[in-house]
Amino acid sequence: MIRHDPVLPPEFLFPIDHWRWVESRFSEDFAGQSETTFSTANGYLGMRGGFQEGRPSFLHGTYINAFYETWPIPYGEKAFGFAKTGQTMVNVPDGKIIRLYVDDEPFTIDRATLDDYERALDFKTGTYERRTTYTTASGKQVRMRATRLVSFTDRHVAAIRFEVEVVNAKAPLVIVSEMVNHAAVDAQRRSEMPDPGGKPDLDDPRLAKTFSEQVLVPEKVETDRNRVLMGFRTRSSGLSLGCGMEHAIETENSYVVSGSCPDNCGQVIFSISAEPGKPIVLYKFLAYHTSGTETPAELRSRAGRTLDRVVARGFGDLLTDQKRFMDEFWSHSDIEISVPSVHPRLQQCLRWNLFQLLQATARVENAGVPAKGLTGQAYEGHYFWDMEAYVLPFLVYTAPRVARNLLKFRHGMLDKARERATELNQKGALFPWRTISGDEASAYYAAGTAQYHINGAIAYALKKYIEVTNDTEFLCEYGAEILVETARLWYDLGFFSERQDGKFCIHGVTGPDEYTTVVNNNTYTNLMARENLWYAAAAVERLRKEFPKAYTALAHETRLDPAEAAEWKRAADNMYVPYDQRTKINPQDDSFLDREVWDIKNTPKNKFPLLLHFHPLVIYRYQVIKQADIVLAMFLLGNEFSMEQKKRNFDYYDPLTTGDSSLSACIQAIVASEIGYDDAAIRYLRYAVLMDLADVGGNVRDGVHIASIGGTWMAVVCGLAGMRDYNGKVTFNPKPFVEKLRFQLTVRNQRLEINIENGSVTYLIKQGEGLTIYHRNEEIALKEGKAITRSVT
Amino acid sequence: MIRHDPVLPPEFLFPIDHWRWVESRFSEDFAGQSETTFSTANGYLGMRGGFQEGRPSFLHGTYINAFYETWPIPYGEKAFGFAKTGQTMVNVPDGKIIRLYVDDEPFTIDRATLDDYERALDFKTGTYERRTTYTTASGKQVRMRATRLVSFTDRHVAAIRFEVEVVNAKAPLVIVSEMVNHAAVDAQRRSEMPDPGGKPDLDDPRLAKTFSEQVLVPEKVETDRNRVLMGFRTRSSGLSLGCGMEHAIETENSYVVSGSCPDNCGQVIFSISAEPGKPIVLYKFLAYHTSGTETPAELRSRAGRTLDRVVARGFGDLLTDQKRFMDEFWSHSDIEISVPSVHPRLQQCLRWNLFQLLQATARVENAGVPAKGLTGQAYEGHYFWDMEAYVLPFLVYTAPRVARNLLKFRHGMLDKARERATELNQKGALFPWRTISGDEASAYYAAGTAQYHINGAIAYALKKYIEVTNDTEFLCEYGAEILVETARLWYDLGFFSERQDGKFCIHGVTGPDEYTTVVNNNTYTNLMARENLWYAAAAVERLRKEFPKAYTALAHETRLDPAEAAEWKRAADNMYVPYDQRTKINPQDDSFLDREVWDIKNTPKNKFPLLLHFHPLVIYRYQVIKQADIVLAMFLLGNEFSMEQKKRNFDYYDPLTTGDSSLSACIQAIVASEIGYDDAAIRYLRYAVLMDLADVGGNVRDGVHIASIGGTWMAVVCGLAGMRDYNGKVTFNPKPFVEKLRFQLTVRNQRLEINIENGSVTYLIKQGEGLTIYHRNEEIALKEGKAITRSVT
Secondary structure: OOOOOOOOOOOOOOOOOOOEEEEOOOOHHHHHHHHHHOOEEOOOEEEOOOOOOOOOOOOOOEEEEEEEEEEEOOEOOOOOOOOOEEEEEEEOOEOOOEEEEEOOEEOOOOOOEEEEEEEEEEOOOOEEEEEEEEEOOOOOEEEEEEEEEEOOOOOOEEEEEEEEEEOOOOEEEEEEEEEEOHHHHOOOOOOOOOOOOOOOHHHOOOOOOOOOOOOEEEEEEEEEOOEEEEEEEEOOOOOEEEEEEEEEEEEOOEEEEEEEOOOOEEEEEEEEEEOOOOOEEEEEEEEEEEEOOOOHHHHHHHHHHHHHHHHHHOHHHHHHHHHHHHHHHHHHHOOEEEOOOOOOOHHHHHHHHHHHHHHHHOOOOOOOOOOOOOOOOHHHHOEOOHHHHHHHHHHHHHOHHHHHHHHHHHHHOHHHHHHHHHHOOOOOOOOOOOEOOOOOOOOOHHHOOOOOHHHHHHHHHHHHHHHHHOOHHHHHHHHHHHHHHHHHHHHHHOEEEHHHOOEEEOOOEOOOOOOOOOEOOOHHHHHHHHHHHHHHHHHHHHHHHHOHHHHHHHHHHHOOOOOHHHHHHHHHHOEOOOOEOOOOEOOOOOOHHHOEEOOOOOOOHHHOOHHHOOOHHHHHOEEOEOOOOHHHHHHHOHHHOOHHHHHHHHHHHHHHEOOOOOOOHHHHHHHHHHOOOHHHHHHHHHHHHHOOOOOOOOOHHHOOOHHHHHHHHHHHHHHHOOOEOHHHOOEEOOOOOOOEEEEEEEEOOEEEEEEEEOOEEEEEEEEOOEEEEEEOOEEEEEEEOOOEEEEOO | OOOOOOOOOOOOOOOOOOOEEEEOOOOHHHHHHHHHHOOEEOOOEEEOOOOOOOOOOOOOOEEEEEEEEEEEOOEOOOOOOOOOEEEEEEEOOEOOOEEEEEOOEEOOOOOOEEEEEEEEEEOOOOEEEEEEEEEOOOOOEEEEEEEEEEOOOOOOEEEEEEEEEEOOOOEEEEEEEEEEOHHHHOOOOOOOOOOOOOOOHHHOOOOOOOOOOOOEEEEEEEEEOOEEEEEEEEOOOOOEEEEEEEEEEEEOOEEEEEEEOOOOEEEEEEEEEEOOOOOEEEEEEEEEEEEOOOOHHHHHHHHHHHHHHHHHHOHHHHHHHHHHHHHHHHHHHOOEEEOOOOOOOHHHHHHHHHHHHHHHHOOOOOOOOOOOOOOOOHHHHOEOOHHHHHHHHHHHHHOHHHHHHHHHHHHHOHHHHHHHHHHOOOOOOOOOOOEOOOOOOOOOHHHOOOOOHHHHHHHHHHHHHHHHHOOHHHHHHHHHHHHHHHHHHHHHHOEEEHHHOOEEEOOOEOOOOOOOOOEOOOHHHHHHHHHHHHHHHHHHHHHHHHOHHHHHHHHHHHOOOOOHHHHHHHHHHOEOOOOEOOOOEOOOOOOHHHOEEOOOOOOOHHHOOHHHOOOHHHHHOEEOEOOOOHHHHHHHOHHHOOHHHHHHHHHHHHHHEOOOOOOOHHHHHHHHHHOOOHHHHHHHHHHHHHOOOOOOOOOHHHOOOHHHHHHHHHHHHHHHOOOEOHHHOOEEOOOOOOOEEEEEEEEOOEEEEEEEEOOEEEEEEEEOOEEEEEEOOEEEEEEEOOOEEEEOO
């Protein structure tokens, strides 16, 4: 179901550029979303793309992955087992602030008379660039240029190069460089700017917690001329933060430096007697360190040492490293694309998406990928199934080391997942629906804890990772344990139902579609549980045969009973999969088809997303879908559906799907592609790729949609190129309407390039000895360096 | 399902007395529950039965019906339409405090050497009496006697007569009489006493909200020798309270009076030089007034005027009035009973139950009946369906004027119920699951708002009231409007389902059993909705024919379309009623039988009630029942089930029923009686009648269970005497095992006495011209004064 077409901001504001996201005129209408779309991040540290002057601003945001505050989750009415502790990623001190005063008048973008303006996120250099020239009321022309980066190579570091010059006159010029704890001085959200969306924001359940007390408790601030170091501790979670800034200035003008350090703000002030044509170049280096064990004082020292190092090397070195990192990234992750029917700006938007994936994941270490990456606080900086279901496929095929880190991090949650399963009266492990610390943090279980399918997503991602990388060491060390505990949960949760002829049923769960909750036999869940059970049984068997030592360790660690795997297999073999004889479709769950059909066509546009305008009881009563559910199963487990079945299901569910979730369009694009619904495929791909840049959901100001972004990669690779990899068999089925599509995949340590162009596709091993793939039904044994071309018409 | 038999406190502590509830030795083990069971109240004002010395105390509680504080209900995750404003009955200043100091040593029950002690709630006089004699460490014997009453005739008034005498010595004696705002000086709950139950209290969702700020903001305290007047306003809801106390003293001893009045406590202090054998009698009069419109100052004046009046009349007059009121009550509401197999203390316990019904309802005016009456703050002092489904039957048959008041009060909520229906995307009116103000206050919709069946309970109670009283004026003025709006809700909520052959289905609701929530076609709900729709259609038709003016007014008020009633009838005629061919039972809902059966037998006793020990998702996944659901339908709409069907359903559901709700046993007793399961009937009746006094639920300390108490009346009248009144046809079917049962019913303004004794039953019109009733299948036309006797064997 497509309600209306997404519209990108106009080109006179945001011109086309294949390698940059560019704003060439400042427009307040787009200011909130631009703060998000111009964000810079490296997976550990993120900065929203707001202006260095600190205003105008929608939401000042600087975030460190997994640095969070906790609080007791309030309930009007409690019940046993409800998640107890809320977790929210903290807005840490903002180091990007550099305020400029000319003749003692402050400069801000929105009030100045601009002669020239451009803001860009440069995908090749990995930097944010702003170029500005303005003329003061007294006629002095001031030229500025700022380059900002969050370093991919030094994950604790961000840096800014700021150049300013008074072109045509002398002027006293003051530069105030700050590192300021916004969370202390104003509310965490929404400062000076009006809300362009006009949505009922305060009740939006997707936004982050706001605190009435100061979250970051300052421990100490020290200043030393050009340098400020600050230490904080979070009030409740007790995590430590040490951060600091240091400056270097290059100019022929005379100047004076001074510092000042109230509790929540470090300032270094440069007072300059600027001469015309004599530029001032200020370098600002930022360092952030966080820890759950070290003290703020220790981290302050660490931040100081980091600053020592990067200042010694200089900004130029950071830029060079950043460029080298980006070159390496694009060399194996770039997608060249042209499908005019999708959108003329497809290439630009897709590269922005890929760059966001990099920014969200590159340096995630011992943490997960938050739903908004590090571009906003919505969803509290929590990790959902998005990580495994939407982001990992990209990583598995382009950056397997990062994929491994994330799966290892998930494995680290296993003990807490075991505890949570016990709390829910179940054996095995139940991973939290949303979390940072590993503890369940979803305060609304019907669309939270009840989504047991997250277990299936993790097991599925693990299987993919192992199949694509052949990393059996990971399977032995970490993967098998996850598989055992997730399989145990399913086996214990479900039951062999007499009323369903002994089939294995799973009751009281919520599937991916959150517009129908707590149902029996959600088809998606049952299928994913079956896959999980089968794979767990197979993995245990494989370890027993191929890796006996690992098997012994696993059996010891998990107290594995040799009979368990057979039971898992029996449950999987007998898994109940809902099927309706009358309509010949797979019902989304046992009672889905009994419901009334929601009249989407006659629902006014301003009533979407439904979740903000209807009581859950109303929504749950209808056949109406927030996001692809059965359709997702038909992609992930596509080998278990016939083509006819896929069509029937798609035909039934597509008109019921609102797309109120950003996780939907990408998957619909893939399945529509497969079943030959090219128009729908193109339109859904357009939705997916433009999700954030065209602000389809109306809430990009709150952060990017990382799952949709990961899904966009899948929509291109699995949709346009028709890639599938069931049980490790990599198959392609490129769409004839693709004008140009070139990308690479890393499969079992080999680099495979796929190039679709002019009605044919060329497969080439760029690195590696050889690989067997499938072009449609044809098996192709590729050898290194020897391209093989096939027609795609 | 009976897990274990309820056990009353031992007789050496609580001796048998048919007309009193008596404690003859103080025991700390029962102190919390005795505070509840010795409560005095009149439906407007209630005082827990704690000691006048203020300690030991479990929970100081003085309550005024519908005097509540509000607060924003917190949600970890909000959603559209969630109830916004919490409401909680406020603990108002405690006027019962009279502290005694002999030789400057304070007296408290738990520390004194008691020579004599008795505490009693006297059902005949309507008073609380305490007799105490103790000897001080220095050998002085002190005799006390206190009589406390909350007046039934003067609903704003409570009064205490306190007599004290030093028997054997002279002694300086200080009496400190207080009116103290406990809510200001300590938390609203749980003061000095340990919790004997050892339950996980703080998370018990049934308990009341506690506030971190003072709820009652003092406006002014004035004192005038013997009198203190205080004014308060609730912080958030803005309601006013004026209260005060005045004293009179009679003694031959010399004494001095002084007063003191900090913000939250008024004190009057009597310093007496007591001579042996010269008693001191202190009279303390209390007045409470509340208002949403008047100021605290105005109410202070009103309290002063009330005190003027009652002080002038004196304590004796209040006592006399109280006794007269009780005589009148017992003259038509008493039940004489002896069924030894139920319990030897059946008579005493049943009278206590009846007395509680009186205390909860007698002077409820423009308010409802809270779930705990005015004996505790659990369930926040909210009105639930308990009022219509469990309390009204007693009132309809014994105090129709009070029943009318309650239904009129419910009618007053209609506008808010219309708003709530709109908020839930529905036409008509949806009454709040829990409320004081009329606004929905249930913070957990699955076991709250989703219980749409409250609409059906209200319509059902209305029908009963009209049938039993013939009050057509009420039907025309108030009832029909309720019926129209409730019928509209059902008609709009449900739909004619193609998949159920065009039957009318109702989805996404929760039935009375809260252990299965948000289901499709809850049988109870569908049946009650059918009754509601039918009756609404019939009522509209009746008004049109018999009361055309009322019909015109109704049509105008509700914009009634003449075609609507026919549509309601069509929906009712086609109502889908779940029936399972295989088991030949009515499934509780569409998917109930698909679930696994909870293993109640192997669930440890300390895991009950399940709601405190299992996550809702776990409970909902099973066939396990909190309270009779189908069984309740078989009582309320018993004429729609065959005897065989009743047996089959009971046989199926009874073993699944935990009785975790106090609303269950009474109903199970009635249906077990009807189907001839005498043993079960007797045991369930025992549960019902002893629910509070034997503390079956382990939480009587938090207040009495008014619904269970009302249900107990039904269990006796409808269970033991087999009374039914479908469509106004009053039928009896007494149980042969009843040794003695005499009670009266008021039917269409006639007083009918039923007397079962020695194997026969005698029906007698004590007042009225004549009435047709049925003894089993035999029609009997009763004439005034002419008893008719039939055998019951």
